Amino acid sequence: GENVEQHPSTLSVQEGDSAVIKCTYSDSASNYFPWYKQELGKRPQLIIDIRSNVGEKKDQRIAVTLNKTAKHFSLHITETQPEDSAVYFCAANYGGSQGNLIFGKGTKLSVKP
Amino acid sequence: DSGVTQTPKHLITATGQRVTLRCSPRSGDLSVYWYQQSLDQGLQFLIQYYNGEERAKGNILERFSAQQFPDLHSELNLSSLELGDSALYFCASSVGQGMFSPLHFGNGTRLTVT
Numbered sequence: 465g466e467n468v469e470q471h472p473s474t475l476s477v478q479e480g481d482s483a484v485i486k487c488t489y490s491d492s493a494s495n496y497f498p499w500y501k502q503e504l505g506k507r508p509q510l511i512i513d514i515r516s517n518v519g520e521k522k523d524q525r526i527a528v529t530l531n532k533t534a535k536h537f538s539l540h541i542t543e544t545q546p547e548d549s550a551v552y553f554c555a556a557n558y559g560g561s562q563g564n565l566i567f568g569k570g571t572k573l574s575v576k577p
Numbered sequence: 578d579s580g581v582t583q584t585p586k587h588l589i590t591a592t593g594q595r596v597t598l599r600c601s602p603r604s605g606d607l608s609v610y611w612y613q614q615s616l617d618q619g620l621q622f623l624i625q626y627y628n629g630e631e632r633a634k635g636n637i638l639e640r641f642s643a644q645q646f647p648d649l650h651s652e653l654n655l656s657s658l659e660l661g662d663s664a665l666y667f668c669a670s671s672v673g674q675g676m677f678s679p680l681h682f683g684n685g686t687r688l689t690v691t
Contacts, residue, residue, distance in 0.1 A: 506684070563632075567612075569619040
């Protein structure tokens, strides 16, 4: 069925290091891949997204890469800061443009000062 | 502020009861989605409505139902509540036309079943 696998489930890095979170999806028709950040007790917030017609997108310290052939996409955070500590969710759309988002199980990122 | 309003913020009720969660989408958004987030769990997709019609169904229990009204607000009804239904319930909305558009989440309703 519809599935998004996300790894790792927890990630601890030192401030200033890079962090990488990887996801795979199962539906070859998926064409929209967002990443959400959820701080403790708060709502998920979109931090970056990518569509299937591009392979990479960057926004300051955050970048996302997409390999449609392998059905992989990844989030890269450079120069991590303590405020980057949160749970990060990847997602992929199913059912076309009017469909729904299926989320990965999340990665808890801890950035140690 | 995402523009998505969910009420109530907190709900405490007993097993066997029924509750209604309400969501008002962002102005202009036609799609409404409901997600369940249990402790230390990800976001489980429950159901999606688009302009008043059910569009997609996820892992929604038969004890749960939802609808979207003509003014586009949505309600999620949970009945015969069990302890395991305790969770954070998020509503999200999107434009829902053309290319898939980002979801904007409300602040959630925290349901505690005792």
